Amino acid sequence: MSDAVVKPAPGQNNWMDTLRRSYGLIQSLAVLALLIIVLSYLSPRFMTWINISNLMAQMSVILIVAAGMTVVMIAGELDISVGAIVALTSTTAAYLMVNYGITAGLVAGILIGPAFGILNGFIVTQFKIPSFIVTLGTSMMARSLAFVVTGGMVIAGVPAEFKIIGQGKLLDVLGFTETGAFEYLNIPLPFLIAILVYALVWILLTRTAFGKKVYAVGANSTVAMLSGIRVARVKIACMMIVGLTASLAGLLLLSRVGASQADSGRGLEFEVIAAVVIGGTSLYGGQGNVLRTIIGVVIIVLIRNFLNLSRIDIFWQDFATGVIIITAVLLDALQKYIASRR
């Protein structure tokens, strides 16, 4: 068949293909740029370092959870219990820290998410129940437990040492009193933690065998199973990872606010899922890029900021978030259409 080999033409059409493949990225970057322009126009305060570093600190919680959610969604599942896990983690940790010290709170807090993740993953894989339903159930359980822990009250009085993590900034913590020209290096610690989480998840997804398995399981679990991949294990691990990020986010939230209540993190799951989809991860699994999730989160957070700055009635904000989610899914479909056109 040697005469049948068509030599690929190197370079030919390559840039067009690259352009098509990166269409989604270009699209989300364009939306981001547009938002930044509109926001700077609306408010002169927007582009100040104070506002930006505030935004960084604020978005850290959703950023971290979105990293875990990206993993789960690539594996073809969803976890809508993250909001409740954030609440249960932060209330439990607050209760333990106030009564038994920081270590007890940290250890117990960080274990709650992975424990729920194992439970979610076990039910999903062993009984073949959609993760949406399973996590809806565990979400209610976790939220209820959060209320049990707090008795419906706010738990305050978290040790000051612990609050440094959530409230500190890089240069302040390192002991610089005069930041001056290096103001821009004075990044909020939670944001740095979030970036570290993204680096780790990115490495996990793109540089390890586990990451490849996550993509394969999400794309076609039968093919993965027949290739000897233990699909249930991979899915349980993914549910654990998103639980871990939810707990980490819960601890950061507690540290930043300094107090906790059972009602925190309500609706967080949908904001996170919207951000992941805007970042180009498929709702059907098998494809996605965790770094692009960052763009999705920034877009969601900036839109919220925009709604605040433009003084739109607060009751309209969820309406706007809903519109954004649907728009994101439509853009996802458009993106696929363009990528598949030849």
Add this chain to the structure above:
Amino acid sequence: MSGAEAPILQCSGIVKSFGGVRALRGVDFAIRRGGIHGLVGENGAGKSTLTRIIAGIHRQDEGSIRLDGEELRLADANDALARRIVTIHQDINLIPSLSVTDNILLNNELTKGGLLRRKDGRKRVADLLAKYHLDVSPDALVQTLPNDARKMIQIIKAVNRDARILIMDEPTSSLNQTEVRVVLDMIRSLAEQGVGIVFISHYMSEIFQVCDDITVLRDGQNAAHLPRETTTLDVVVGAMLGSEAAAAKATGSHARRQIADEPLFEVAGLSAPGKLRDVGFTLRKGEVLGVTGLTGSGASDLAKAIFGSTDIRRDGGRFRLEGREVRLDNPHQSLSHRIALLTSDRLREGVLPDFSLIDNMTLPILDRFSKGSGFLDEKQRREVTEAGIRRLNVRTSGPNATIRQLSGGNQQKVLMARWLETGPKVLILDEPTIGIDLGAKAEIKAIIRDLTAQGVGVILVTTEIDEIVDMCDRVLILYRGALIREYAGTDINREAVLAASISGS
């Protein structure tokens, strides 16, 4: 058929490229009213691309298509349907949970005032089923029907669309020999009603049975256009393979070898509810053991049951590999004992279409590339893939290409390479040459012989009798899930195997 009649559809100078690979390089093709046009060629010759362009799925880069003499510009596949150009895909795409009636009338329902005319619809379908001698109830759920009935329903569904051009991509590949005849009869009667038919098949005997003329593609170009009545198999095969015809065609009969009586792999008491009943056999070192039977006889199920695929519920079954009892409860365990399975359903159980060749080929052996540090050794993955591409002669623009860009036969070669890379002691192949052209078939057969020479035991599940006669040292015949007969060596012949498969005795 009068050759003077103007064609309904005329393609001229069709050119089409995907990425860097030119799939079609100026192809001409015409379809006449009431004609059955055979379209043959090796994998990657451009058959699928050409028919997809006619069906509106792809658009040609250059060249023109004329329908009834008028320039045709199809917006998409629906546009083609609206012009009554209907494609019957190789894969059966019916909705299993719906009834026969609902499937056939899907998106084409009889309604009155927005409500379904259920009785009329059911009657229309009953008439169609009777017309084509298909003995199933219009109310039966498709998931309860055997494969061949599904294929017939798929064709009837297309016919009900009032097709004037019908493109059939390997319509018989999922059928066994008796069922093929029924489908071919149906195709002939459709042509008599004036439908123009494009018939793509690797089964030359079928091409010669039904086609009026035969167009041979090679390398994305017209290699020959031959009227059936005046041509021969040798001419067609020669045109398909080009200058190297002789070499590839010489697939001569498998010399009956003496296999040392050294048991490699033993299966005992293997059952699966509703699918397999107490199957047991021994595979020897270096042996090709054929497993065959009618569609639904359980041959494919046997392959999956041995491998421990979790979509088959096993009920008893013991395995011994090289004399030691082994557990094969899931594919992971089987692979760790170096037992591998190439499944027949490439689309659903084989490839990850949007993933690269590297990802597809190294999927079962990922852990091998992350020893020590935990990080994947991408260089090594690429090298292994490149070696696989060379070994199997895969036609691709490179290891980073997505497997979707390859033709079906080349995808199959990638999958073959995937399983070879696992270093199997026992290789189970389920219809490894389905939908594959003669050249690739010969290559795959050569690889199987290579493997057996190295002592690998091959279990070859196939419904192609020629393949059994050609390849197997022994053959097991399954009938309704039970092992009913075994032939060995020179006792393997077409008549005996076919008779046992059909009669069950």
